[in-house]
Amino acid sequence: IKIAVPKESELGELRVALVPDTVSRFVKLGFEVLVQTGAGLGAHFTDADYELAGATIISSPSRLWGEADLLLKVGPPGIQHGQPEMNWLKAGSVLISFLDPLANPERIQELAQRKITALSMELIPRSSRAQSMDALSSQANIAGYKAALIAAASLPRLFPMMTTAAGTIPPAKVLVIGAGVAGLQAIATARRLGAVVEAFDVRPAVKEEVQSVGAKFIEIPIEEDTATNGGYAKEVGQSTQERIRQVLTEHVKKADVVITTAQVQGKRAPLIVTEEMVGEMKLGSVIVDMAAGQGGNCACTEPGKDVYYNGVTIIGPLNLPSSVPIDASQVYAKNLLTLVKYLVKDGEFNFNFEDDIIDSTCVTYEGEIRHAKVKQALS
Numbered sequence: 001i002k003i004a005v006p007k008e009s010e011l012g013e014l015r016v017a018l019v020p021d022t023v024s025r026f027v028k029l030g031f032e033v034l035v036q037t038g039a040g041l042g043a044h045f046t047d048a049d050y051e052l053a054g055a056t057i058i059s060s061p062s063r064l065w066g067e068a069d070l071l072l073k074v075g076p077p078g079i080q081h082g083q084p085e086m087n088w089l090k091a092g093s094v095l096i097s098f099l100d101p102l103a104n105p106e107r108i109q110e111l112a113q114r115k116i117t118a119l120s121m122e123l124i125p126r127s128s129r130a131q132s133m134d135a136l137s138s139q140a141n142i143a144g145y146k147a148a149l150i151a152a153a154s155l156p157r158l159f160p161m162m163t164t165a166a167g168t169i170p171p172a173k174v175l176v177i178g179a180g181v182a183g184l185q186a187i188a189t190a191r192r193l194g195a196v197v198e199a200f201d202v203r204p205a206v207k208e209e210v211q212s213v214g215a216k217f218i219e220i221p222i223e224e225d226t227a228t229n230g231g232y233a234k235e236v237g238q239s240t241q242e243r244i245r246q247v248l249t250e251h252v253k254k255a256d257v258v259i260t261t262a263q264v265q266g267k268r269a270p271l272i273v274t275e276e277m278v279g280e281m282k283l284g285s286v287i288v289d290m291a292a293g294q295g296g297n298c299a300c301t302e303p304g305k306d307v308y309y310n311g312v313t314i315i316g317p318l319n320l321p322s323s324v325p326i327d328a329s330q331v332y333a334k335n336l337l338t339l340v341k342y343l344v345k346d347g348e349f350n351f352n353f354e355d356d357i358i359d360s361t362c363v364t365y366e367g368e369i370r371h372a373k374v375k376q377a378l379s
């Protein structure tokens with residue numbers, strides 16, 4: 001099987017699907033690996049590093065895509081040198097990348113029409129069995145860490161308590177809203193930097209995890225069911241959301257930093273921090289809204305920008321994993337290696353749809369769309 005690793009075309013994307021170390025593992029397993037010239041440069045891996053690992057470097061993107069039996073990418077196919085990359089894929093090949101299927105069902109339809117078998121990394125089940133392939137988690141972990149660092153660097157105060165000859169500086173107060181993978185890592189990082197942290201999540205099950213990383217859990221009694229069978233949060237009703245905002249108002253007011261990470265799969269991110277809440281925050285406070293790309297958890301967020309509102313800085317970062325491209329690529333490549341080893345038996349693809357990992361991740365196969373919600377969105 002010929003694997004191809006293209007240069008990512010999305011503006012600002014510095015990650016690469018495979019790092020030299022994983023290339024050499026694929027080569028040892030009997031795969032042939034082609035890497036586009038400069039594909040790893042954003043993550044500081046040179047063509048020479050890839051060649052040393054056993055890859056062949058190819059400069060023409062159309063040749064690279066066209067030769068692939070298996071194309072491994074970070075983001076979905078985009079535009080390169082003014083050409084839609086999708087045009088270069090050969091029928092019958094397999095594509096694995098983040099594909100954001102619910103946000104862009106038309107792309108999935110086009111892949112099916114072109115007879116590309118596509119696997120979407122967002123759809124890897126969040127189960128212990130699939131943990132080592134779980135790219136949402138590997139990337140969210142990095143994003144949560146970076147969000148806490150951005151908050152600390154942007155705050156005009158220190159995070160830790162400092163007792164000095166010149167007096168005692170109290171620790172910063174950090175509030176984390178949404179305690180999934182990113183939120184828990186943001187809590188742990190803010191704690192390591194010395195801040196006092198409290199956190200809230202609609203799923204009461206995370207209380208113990210929040211406490212285990214050193215934060216206080218804010219309890220808000222919620223009567224409705226807030227989690228799906230898959231463990232994701234459900235969209236809560238208007239009145240519950242209003243009640244959450246009411247309770248959080250006091251906590252937001254006292255915080256020096258608010259890091260928001262709340263997301264609901266396939267939906268706009270819930271609006272939790274209103275303009276009025278921001279208006280009541282202390283001058284110099286900082287909000288890092290990790291849901292900026294999904295509509296934002298804060299009413300003042302502008303995706304990809306820093307906004308100054310009444311003395312508060314609201315940061316809406318997009319693609320935080322790409323700001324740590326070496327490690328983000330390293331763990332993503334490991335996720336891909338595990339998935340591909342799982343998918344390929346004796347040098348051949350083995351699409352066993354009895355297996356829940358393959359079944360839920362594979363969105364197109366033999367010209368058909370295999371994802372119920374994508375089909376529904378297109379009908």
Ligand code: NAD
Nearest residue numbers: 126127128131137178179180181201202231233262263270
């Ligand atoms: P996510 O990015 O979808 O959402 C982030 C957090 O926001 C979640 O914890 C969610 O409950 C919370 N949230 C949603 N609406 C909210 C609201 N209105 N107010 C406050 N918080 C809100 O979450 P994720 O990090 O991708 O994790 C999703 C699920 O997958 C979790 O249950 C997690 O524990 C689980 N998971 C399991 C494994 C595993 O078993 N291997 C690995 C990773 C994640």
